[in-house]
Amino acid sequence: MRLVREATRERLRVLWKAATSPRLVFHSLGWILVFAGADVLIVQGVFGEAARNGYGRIWSTIGAYHLAMFYLVFPVTTLAAFRWKAWAPILLSIAGWEDIFYFWLQGRAVDASLPWLVLHPTAPLLYAHAIAALAFVIVVTIVIPFYRQSAKPSPPGSQIPE
Numbered sequence: 001m002r003l004v005r006e007a008t009r010e011r012l013r014v015l016w017k018a019a020t021s022p023r024l025v026f027h028s029l030g031w032i033l034v035f036a037g038a039d040v041l042i043v044q045g046v047f048g049e050a051a052r053n054g055y056g057r058i059w060s061t062i063g064a065y066h067l068a069m070f071y072l073v074f075p076v077t078t079l080a081a082f083r084w085k086a087w088a089p090i091l092l093s094i095a096g097w098e099d100i101f102y103f104w105l106q107g108r109a110v111d112a113s114l115p116w117l118v119l120h121p122t123a124p125l126l127y128a129h130a131i132a133a134l135a136f137v138i139v140v141t142i143v144i145p146f147y148r149q150s151a152k153p154s155p156p157g158s159q160i161p162e
Helices: 002-019 022-052 059-085 087-094 097-105 123-150
Strands: none
Touching (some): 022 059
């Protein structure tokens, strides 16, 4: 009976360690949401009406801001906050979550065309990229560690008798 309890306890410990991994996914999405909120406040505050009417006319001025924000400020602060786990929020941001949150925070649907992104993806393609990246992060942070930990051999004497 003691061996059964120890084996059950070990299985629960493995499950608990795997279940704490979702924090990285939630923290990553929350981090991106904070940056999207800051982006909305800065763009609407600094560029005002021109930003609300579309990016076509103001891209030359807002482009420098976006380059500084998302190629310098976001990666540096993300690396400082997440350290070696920074790959998750950076991947999710590159995949389009920041752009999706940017529009959702304003109560708008994602624009049909996104000319500031590489290859100018359409909104459905942006959603597909974002969902695929989120699925990838979930698999890497939750599913794989759970199976790696549960596949480890049990210490001698902790086998469940048959």
